[in-house]
Amino acid sequence: MIDQKGCFKQEAFFRKGETSLVLRDLFHTVCGIMGQMRGKGNPHVKKKEKLEKPYVAAIIPAAGSASRMGGIDKQFESLGNIPVLAMTMLAFSYSDWIDELVVVTRGKDIPLVLEMTRGFAVKKVRSVVAGGDTRQESVQKGIEAVSSKTQYVAIHDGARPLVSSQVIADTILDAVRYGAAAAAVPVTDTIKIAKDRKIESTLDRSTLYAVQTPQVFELESYLAAVQAANEAGRDFTDDCQLMEFYGKPVYLSAGDYKNIKITTPTDLVIARVLAGQEGLVWS
Numbered sequence: 001m002i003d004q005k006g007c008f009k010q011e012a013f014f015r016k017g018e019t020s021l022v023l024r025d026l027f028h029t030v031c032g033i034m035g036q037m038r039g040k041g042n043p044h045v046k047k048k049e050k051l052e053k054p055y056v057a058a059i060i061p062a063a064g065s066a067s068r069m070g071g072i073d074k075q076f077e078s079l080g081n082i083p084v085l086a087m088t089m090l091a092f093s094y095s096d097w098i099d100e101l102v103v104v105t106r107g108k109d110i111p112l113v114l115e116m117t118r119g120f121a122v123k124k125v126r127s128v129v130a131g132g133d134t135r136q137e138s139v140q141k142g143i144e145a146v147s148s149k150t151q152y153v154a155i156h157d158g159a160r161p162l163v164s165s166q167v168i169a170d171t172i173l174d175a176v177r178y179g180a181a182a183a184a185v186p187v188t189d190t191i192k193i194a195k196d197r198k199i200e201s202t203l204d205r206s207t208l209y210a211v212q213t214p215q216v217f218e219l220e221s222y223l224a225a226v227q228a229a230n231e232a233g234r235d236f237t238d239d240c241q242l243m244e245f246y247g248k249p250v251y252l253s254a255g256d257y258k259n260i261k262i263t264t265p266t267d268l269v270i271a272r273v274l275a276g277q278e279g280l281v282w283s
Helices: 004-015 021-037 084-093 107-119 135-144 165-178 219-232 239-246 265-278
Strands: 056-062 100-105 125-130 152-155 180-186 192-195 198-202 209-218 251-254
Touching: 056 084, 056 135, 084 100, 084 107, 084 165, 100 107, 100 135, 107 125, 125 135, 135 152, 135 219, 152 165, 152 219, 165 180, 165 209, 165 251, 180 239, 209 219, 209 239, 219 239
Parallel strands: 056 100, 056 152, 100 125, 180 251
Antiparallel strands: 152 209, 180 209, 192 198
């Protein structure tokens, strides 16, 4: 195979006049193309992306009322031998991309959550704080507790215990690239719009995604969005929706169909099966 060094060696041969100028020029053109294919000056060859790791605080809201769980407190139900919330905290504690954790729970549950962090040796927990009346208020309480070094916040439902380290890493990387990112998976069901149970239209499934958490945002942008929402008297149940309201684009990262949110008793059964299949190990 001819490489660029070979091209330079052959140039001496051309200088001796043993071939035509046309052939020499053609040979130089080929050498130039080969050099460009190695990424030297070729605008179509992407240079390796270099991203510096930011300081990331995970905010884990776990202050919900569990109204759809039939009286079951999902945060403290066990998957295998580990409570749901402990498994969620451990997933983020194990991630190399996470520097600290702030857990937001109901005031009466703070002692229990603190005991849980000690009992399951959850590292990186900076604080456990009481939440507000709504999810948006609870997340704000969590953000108020992060350290001054924080550059990005990764907001993750306390009731999504099966999140993988890959999903966490991918979402943070996309947030660093674009400023805001959320884990998501393509919708697999056909979605209908109906009124009084009568179908009115069918949505194009190829454009639909089920958004999960973590949802990761550059901290300053998120704080600006919260301020805008508060001034407008708006309260959102989804942090992406908050950023959409503010006009900040949010990019979707590759989620995982196993990254389910435990919202109903059936979800808890499914999560227990999935946790058993995974061996309670985060990959």
